[in-house]
Amino acid sequence: MSAILALDNVSLGYGQRTILKDISLTVAQGEVVALMGGSGSGKTTLLRAATGQLKARSGSIKLFGQEVNSFDNKSLREARQRMGVLFQQGALFTDLNVFENVAFPLREHLSLPNEQLQQTVLDKLAAVGLRAAAHLKVSEISGGMARRVALARAIVMNPELILYDEPFAGLDPIAVGVTARLIRHLSTTLHCGSLIITHDVAETFEIADQVYLIGQGAIKAKGTPAELRDAVDPYVEQFLRGLPDGPVKFDYPLSAEFEAWLVKHTGCS
Numbered sequence: 362m363s364a365i366l367a368l369d370n371v372s373l374g375y376g377q378r379t380i381l382k383d384i385s386l387t388v389a390q391g392e393v394v395a396l397m398g399g400s401g402s403g404k405t406t407l408l409r410a411a412t413g414q415l416k417a418r419s420g421s422i423k424l425f426g427q428e429v430n431s432f433d434n435k436s437l438r439e440a441r442q443r444m445g446v447l448f449q450q451g452a453l454f455t456d457l458n459v460f461e462n463v464a465f466p467l468r469e470h471l472s473l474p475n476e477q478l479q480q481t482v483l484d485k486l487a488a489v490g491l492r493a494a495a496h497l498k499v500s501e502i503s504g505g506m507a508r509r510v511a512l513a514r515a516i517v518m519n520p521e522l523i524l525y526d527e528p529f530a531g532l533d534p535i536a537v538g539v540t541a542r543l544i545r546h547l548s549t550t551l552h553c554g555s556l557i558i559t560h561d562v563a564e565t566f567e568i569a570d571q572v573y574l575i576g577q578g579a580i581k582a583k584g585t586p587a588e589l590r591d592a593v594d595p596y597v598e599q600f601l602r603g604l605p606d607g608p609v610k611f612d613y614p615l616s617a618e619f620e621a622w623l624v625k626h627t628g629c630s
């Protein structure tokens with residue numbers, strides 16, 4: 362299996378702050394890889410690096426075998442056309458109906474004959490169970506349906522890599538199960554790699570080939586769902602069982618910047 366996305370000893374951050382250090386992770390063709398970790402642990406940051414929005418401070422990020430840091434605008438655009446991204450806020454165009462939202466990337470990047478375009482869009486809508494909702498306005502569909510439309514749009518160009526930012530958030534339990542199986546199915550049938558950011562342990566463990574747990578700026582654990590279930594690491598146990606006490610802290614950490622802000626705004630420390 363060849364790696365579609367490969368991070369090797371990557372360090373990422375914003376301004377003076379380092380968020381993640383020594384991250385090594387690969388996503389191969391047909392593979393579903395899950396990235397899990399507490400709130401603020403850096404999952405979205407890693408996703409931004411995978412799409413080339415955030416540059417690695419050190420280490421290497423390869424997309425489709427090429428170094429992302431060496432991409433010019435044209436090669437970055439070409440690489441992004443080979444990727445589908447499902448963002449947390451599905452971000453549909455509210456002035457377009459469901460069909461046109463899914464058709465948008467096709468109209469933007471390809472000039473398909475109308476019949477082929479219609480067939481492709483209806484097929485992708487059928488894959489997410491919304492073929493018969495093609496005519497509806499975005500304002501007429503529910504939040505969960507909107508996420509499924511966004512998923513259909515993310516896969517309409519038959520991407521080789523799909524990045525999912527919390528695909529189960531805000532879905533009812535049936536839709537969570539259906540979406541999870543759909544992600545697995547798409548990876549298997551389109552033979553694309555999938556990287557999922559999620560908090561949903563049960564569903565993710567059903568479909569993932571590899572799971573990476575990140576925390577405290579680093580990869581805390583990596584393995585198949587079965588390997589992680591058997592792990593005796595306290596970080597893994599706390600995360601998987603949702604325990605309130607352990608190495609994963611609920612509170613955002615204190616910093617000198619916060620203390621200075623507090624003194625300035627309230628006069629107390």
Ligand SMILES: Nc1ncnc2c1ncn2[C@@H]1O[C@H](COP(=O)(O)OP(=O)(O)OP(=O)(O)O)[C@@H](O)[C@H]1O
Binds near residue numbers: 375380399
């Ligand atoms: N644009 C930015 N500039 C500066 N700091 C940022 C920026 N985006 C995120 N951060 C910081 O980076 C850290 C990691 O954020 P990130 O959004 O990657 O976490 P996450 O794991 O996706 O969290 P969640 O599960 O809550 O969505 C946080 O402490 C956040 O405050």
